Amino acid sequence: MTLSSCLYLAVAFFSGPATIFALAPENEVTLHPTTWLSENKITSVHLPKGRTRRLYFTLKKKADLMSITVSPCAVPIEWSLAVRTLKDKPPKKPHWTSKKSMPELWWRGSGKEVQIHTYTGNAVDTFTGPAHATASIYVLRLKSNEHATQVSAYLHEGTGPSGVFPELPSDPRVHTLGVGMTSVTLRWAPSSSIVAKDGRHGKPPYYEYCVLVDRKHNRRSLCALREGVKKERKDEQMRQKREKAGKEIVWGPLKDWWWQRSDAPEERESPTALLDNFEDPGCVCKDVESVCTVSDLLPDTQYYFDVFVVDRVNGTSMAYTGTFTRTHEEARPAVTSLREGQVKWVTLSGTGSGQQRERLFRFKPRGWQQNGLLTMHTCNGTSNVKVTVSSKDQELTSQEVGHQLAQIWLHGGPSYLIQLQALVPDGSSLPIPKSGSDKFCLRMQASSAYHRRAVPVFPATLQIKSFNKLRTCNSVTIAWMGTEERSLYCVYQRQIPNDAGKHTSTDSCLDPESRPANQRVLCKYFQELNPRRAVTTAVIGELDPGALYMFDVYLMRRWGLPIKYHSKIVRTRSEC
Known part of the structure; x- marks a missing residue:
């Protein structure tokens, strides 16, 4: 191979795909065939991460207006539309072989490329504009920088709506009518597509609304919901496999991306097909009413709400501008x-x-x-x-x-x-x-509790003991357990009838301040550092012979309620 031939191939290699197409010999086939965007047909395109995909199309001679709609899925994308117009029309019978694709004719000829629209985001975007010169080729460039995803593109020639995508009203926002603890009522303006089609008799409805409830964020398309559900399913399956295998590493199945042709169109899935087979995806597609009450929500929880108008026949949808709100807290006592x-x-x-x-x-x-x-x-x-x-x-x-x-x-x-x-x-x-x-x-x-580090101690027992040998006609002796802390103990007494069986002990919640002053017979301070020996006694005198008395002892404390001992009934001796 001569030096000139080597230089010629190097220039062709570093000049990009257009130069390769132009200089390719007639007996060679390009590695990346040109992908044409068909009119009035939804084309699904697979976008590898970081790679730019190009789709080409031309317009008919009579077309004076055209629109192109690009629908991203789960991640934001970049897309642009450019037009390349030839200064000289390509010959009707070019001397190039028929193996050359039509875009190669434009790139081999003289002309310039003008970018007419750009967009970056994850919402459905539509460009509408006039047609350029007849001898023009349009280039649609698509790119995803985050990760591989799916994109749908649709070309429509002529004036008026295409009828493939549902139409949104002038106010596409979702409004909140009412918020409760477990329910939220939503309202949105009706779609003109539903207003036009709903009046037909004898035919099933073409359109319906889908209300999506999510606790993480708003979603811009049903495709994003579908991908999110698939990811959650895959993560759940992987988690179950890891739990089942224990410490064994379980690798997920490899995807078939290795043999997949990136330029081959993929089978389009209905936006609601997955929803029909998925249990409780948080999306309800029922009727054509523009008011919906979402129930069975959690109190004091933030929810995101999206509304989609879906065309069941064409399998397309358009998203309203979603909203979010927080449910009310549960009613609590004051x-x-x-x-x-x-x-x-x-x-x-x-x-x-x-x-x-x-x-x-x-x-x-x-x-x-x-x-x-x-x-x-x-x-x-x-x-x-x-x-x-x-x-x-x-x-x-x-x-x-x-x-x-x-x-x-x-x-x-x-x-x-x-x-x-x-x-x-x-x-x-x-x-x-x-x-x-x-x-x-x-x-x-x-x-x-000032200067304390623990709970005050209780007495070892709250029983009151009386001594029969120390009982007289006008006095009794009682004893009770104290604590190692210096505290005040007060003794109360009251005479009760002889039929003591009909009387119960004093109410345990009756504090000393609620009892008559004449019932208190004595108060004394007591302290014993040894809990086993913390016993104190009191002699109660000036009693009537043969009378029945009820005695109560209260431990008066600086912190907390007084501690009441169990009531003790004692009868004085009749004869002394």
């Missing part, structure tokens, strides 16, 4: 503030619509330590109350409180949300399937 050291009486009930089944309180401790003590117990009924304490939307503790006084240590947050909920005897939540007075009275108090 939150009541607890004051420092306030004794709060709470009533819960499970019957009647006007009764409160749940109560919420908020307490903010004083001091820089932000510690507090919550004490409570139920006063009547046979049910317990579930207490849940949280701070900064994080649950700190949850426990059941019954007739025994309970203490909950509050620490770790600047303020605390206290939720009370009554429980039936078997432990389940309200409502309670009973009639009558299903009311539960609860007494509680919240106090700031």
Whole structure:
């Protein structure tokens, strides 16, 4: 091969495809045949990542107006339309062989290329403009920079709509009419395609609306929905395979891209074919009403809504401009503030619509330590109350409180949300399937615990003991367990009738301040560092012979409610 021949081939190689076409010998066939864009036919094009695909078309002599519509799928694309006009018309019988494709004739001849439209995005875009000179070839360039995708292109010659794609109204936005906790009502302007076709009798509807609900983002096309559903299916299948195989690496099946011809047109899929076979894709295609209420949503959740008008016959669709909104929060009871050291009486009930089944309180401790003590117990009924304490939307503790006084240590947050909920005897939540007075009275108090690091200790037992040998006609001796902390103990007494079997012990929620002053007989301080020896006694005198008395002891504390010991009934001696 001569030096001139080598230079000739090098210039042809580095000059691009157009030069290769022009200089290719007559007995060679190009590696990338020219792809023509047919009129009035939806052409599906596969776009490899980063590669520019070109489609060519010419217009008829009588065509004075043309439009081209490009529909991206799942990712944004770049597309442009250019026209190349010859200065001299190509000869009717060119001296080139028939193996040469028509675009090669334009590139071999003299002329220039003018770009007439560009677009970048993921929405359906349509260019409409006048036709250029008869001897012109149009070049449609398509490119995807993110990843491989599918694009549909459609060419229409002449004036008026093509009738292949549904028409959007002048206001293509989706409006929100109403928002609830679990439902959203949408409205949009009707499509002129549906208004025109819906009046025909005896024929199935050509068009319908599809409403798409998504929790991530709005989608610009049903093709994007289809690809998203396929990806989710594939990810779910891969996840199941990984779980089944354990530590074994499972590779997904290779796609058939290796042998696929990028220029070959692919079979077009209906935009709603996948939706018909997919269970709950978040898309509802039903009728031609322009108002829709989407139900079964989650409260306090943001949703994205899209509306598509679909042509079932041609398998095309157009997207309205979607919207998004957040559903309302669930109705919650009002939150009541607890004051420092306030004794709060709470009533819960499970019957009647006007009764409160749940109560919420908020307490903010004083001091820089932000510690507090919550004490409570139920006063009547046979049910317990579930207490849940949280701070900064994080649950700190949850426990059941019954007739025994309970203490909950509050620490770790600047303020605390206290939720009370009554429980039936078997432990389940309200409502309670009973009639009558299903009311539960609860007494509680919240106090700031200054310079404390733990909950105050309880006595080892709340039983009161009396000594028979120390019992006289006008006095009795009782004893009870104390604690290692210095505390005040007060003793109350009241005389009861001799038929003691008809009398029960004092209400456990009856605090000392609610009792008559003449019932208090003594108060004393006590402290014992050894819990096993923390026993104190009191001699109660000035009693009547042979009388029946009920004694109550209260542990008076600086923090929290007073602790009431179990009532003790003692009879004085009749004869001494």
